[in-house]
Amino acid sequence: MLKRTCNCGDPRKENSGETITLSGWVNTYRDQGKGLVFIDLRDRYGMTQVVFDGEDSPQETMEIGSSLRREDVISVEGVVRVRDGAPNKKLATGEIELVAKRIEVINRTETLPILPDDHDADQIGEEHRLRYRYIDLRRPKMQRILKLRHQITQFTRNFFADRNFLEVETPLLISPTPEGARDFIVPSRHQAGRWYALPQSPQIFKQILMVAGCDRYMQICKCLRDEDPRADRQAEFTQIDLEMSFVERDDVLDIMSEFATSIYKEVSGIDLGDLPRISWSDAMNNYGSDRPDIRFDLQFTDVTDVVKANDFKVFASAIEQGGVVKAMRVPGGASTLTRKMTDGYAEIAQTYGAGGLPSVKLVDGEFTTGISKFIASVKDELVSALSLEDGDLVLFGVGPFRVACTSLGQVRLQVAKDMGLVNEDEYKGLWVIDFPMFDWDEERERFISEHHPFTAPLESELDKLRDNPIDCISSGYDLCINGSEVAGGSIRIHNPETQSLVFEKLGLSAEEAKTKFGFLLDALQFGAPPHGGIAFGLDRLVMMMIGTDNIRDVIAFPKTQTGADLMCEAPGDADPEHLEELGITVDVSDDATAQV
RNA sequence: GGGGCGGUAGCUCAAUUGGUUAGAGUACCGGCCUGUCGAGCCGGGUGUUGCGGGUUCGAGUCCCGUCCGCCUCGCCA
DSSP: OOOOSSOTTOOOGGGTTOEEEEEEEEEEEEEOSTTEEEEEEEETTEEEEEEEETTTSOHHHHHHHHHOOTTOEEEEEEEEEEOSSOOOTTSTTTTEEEEEEEEEEEEOOOSOSSOOOTTTGGGSOHHHHHHTHHHHTTSHHHHHHHHHHHHHHHHHHHHHHTTTOEEOOOOSSBOOOSSSSOOOEEEOSTTTTOEEEOOSOSHHHHHHHHHTTOOEEEEEEEEEOOSOOBTTBOSEEEEEEEEEESOOHHHHHHHHHHHHHHHIIIIIOOOOOOOOEEEHHHHHHHHSSSSOOOSSOOOEEEOHHHHHTSOOHHHHHHHHTTOEEEEEEETTHHHHSOHHHHHHHHHHHHHTTOSOOOEEEEETTEEESTTTTTSGGGHHHHHHHHTOOTTOEEEEEEESHHHHHHHHHHHHHHHHHHTTOOOTTOOOEEEEEOOBSEEEETTTTEEEESSOTTBOBOGGGHHHHHHOGGGOBBSOEEEEETTEEEEEEEEBOOSHHHHHHHHHHTTOOHHHHHHHHHHHHHHHHTTOOOEEEEEEEHHHHHHHHHTOSOGGGGSSSOOOTTSOBTTTTBSOOOOHHHHHHHTOOOOOSHHHHHHO
16 A cells, blocks of 8 residues: 555645655546546545646556546655645645655545535435445544544543542443433343343442542443433433532532633633522523523513412413413514514423413503403503513413423523524523422322432431422532533432432332442442532533534434434344343234333 | 424435426536636436325325434433
8 A cells, every 4th residue: 555654634835846645535526638637635634636737647647547536545646846826725735736646546436325525515414424424424524523522522531630530430231220211221141031221320330439439530431311312312422420529519510610611711712701600499480491591681570479469360270270470571572573473482382381372562551462451450560570661572481380480481592592682602601509309290299309319408408308308409500501401410418318318208118229229328338428520411512612403413423313323223133042042032013012 | 102394316406286208406427628626518317206005097296004314292310
């Protein structure tokens, strides 16, 4: 093989006269006719124009040159020279070209299913990009993403290594867990009929590392959750996972704030500014989200008490059932938002569980449209509670607290988009703290952890954990940037009594807890330090820095919505003998599925 | 599990109310062209209209089923 002496992004004017060899892919070819062919040769580092010139290139090289097609792989030895014509300002190597002397065609390509060309690759159906990922990844844009991701992990390792964190690997084959997401399971051969689970996160192991005296742990690790994906969610994703001993909440928030602001700064030049801390309650009440986007205002006002006096049925019955009425003032919304748009908002509210989306406009000092005639009696009170001005639109979130808030919160996001309130170049983050410990699950008729079962309550809330768990505030915290949750963590429970109590509140019998988490409860009995930590969603960090809504863009080999890898055609069939060895028989009939 | 959108040439798309031989750009193939750079010009259609049924004189188009992809609700401690 003709060995390269430098990369396609390297040659400069200073190298003219030098004989070099480049290897790479033919990005484009421009055949000018007998005696002159240009190709752009591309590798990860850049592109160089190679010229096959009848006057300077040997006849044989000339002939091969004119037969080249896009994405053929070649090595070319030649002489660097300053271009005759105008330099190409789009290329770093645009002032020079390589005059081909010797060429080796390493591999020709069939007609390509997709072209690795940033000009129109974004138009190509994603199905094709995923099936031929090795071609898609050749695109400069995808190469930039791979590189940025690498820079982020590199920065992360250095940042935490500098601060005494140890990178420790935790197992992939672990025991199934009762709480949380659906586990991927793996059959055991030595104990046929028993199963491993793939980790949803290394949670318990990192806590045990704290008990083991590691003091500070970090890992960039795969997490696996067998749940339906979304645009920003994959079953298989990566976390920057951390845990620290002898810390309180503020210690974790401080060091993680430093990490977040410095990684944005260093890797992308983005200034996150300060990261304010707001309570979950304020976030829900004012923004209708536990991960509010604070790049724009549009806050809510609770008008439950204001509209109580009124007998409008929708409000009255919601309040009667213990619900609330939230109002969002949209300044100037009366004229800028069309009927079609507000109808769309109502659909959004309904999608998130609200009955509808009552609204009124304030025009010439009077309520018009929507529910104006039903709430005329409390007009003055509403105007003053919301500081309404002429031309404002008011949208109401009605229902049980979480439904009223989150449905209006989703509407808030769309309104901001429609009114152009979102500056896409701006990055604003905040910590959401003081989460509740539990939420009540109507279906299962029991408490479920708002964060996870190892989250400690705030020290001052210990009494409530026993007597009034629904009001108990946890030590949990989430870091949200531009309305996206990028990290979440908590101070953990480090004494077995509290841990048992939480399991009990979650409806986990002592026996069950012992079976599933016995080793953790044991560990807590043998000298567990107070500890806490956090996990950053690496994929979402990369998404935000690269400016994409699609998580598949930032994963080299992502899966589709049905968990398929289109390139390698996973999942695949297993060898029947292998299954027999594992004691597994498979029944995929409709009946069998229906029974599950 | 539910809702929505889509599947036509290698790729991106078009095809009137169900009506002649399913078209265009690009890629690809052939030819021309010595300074191009998303080269240009001339010529070439390379097709199981995702798959299986059905209705009809006639289906890319309508109906039923199914598969695949995307968005989404549930789900994601």
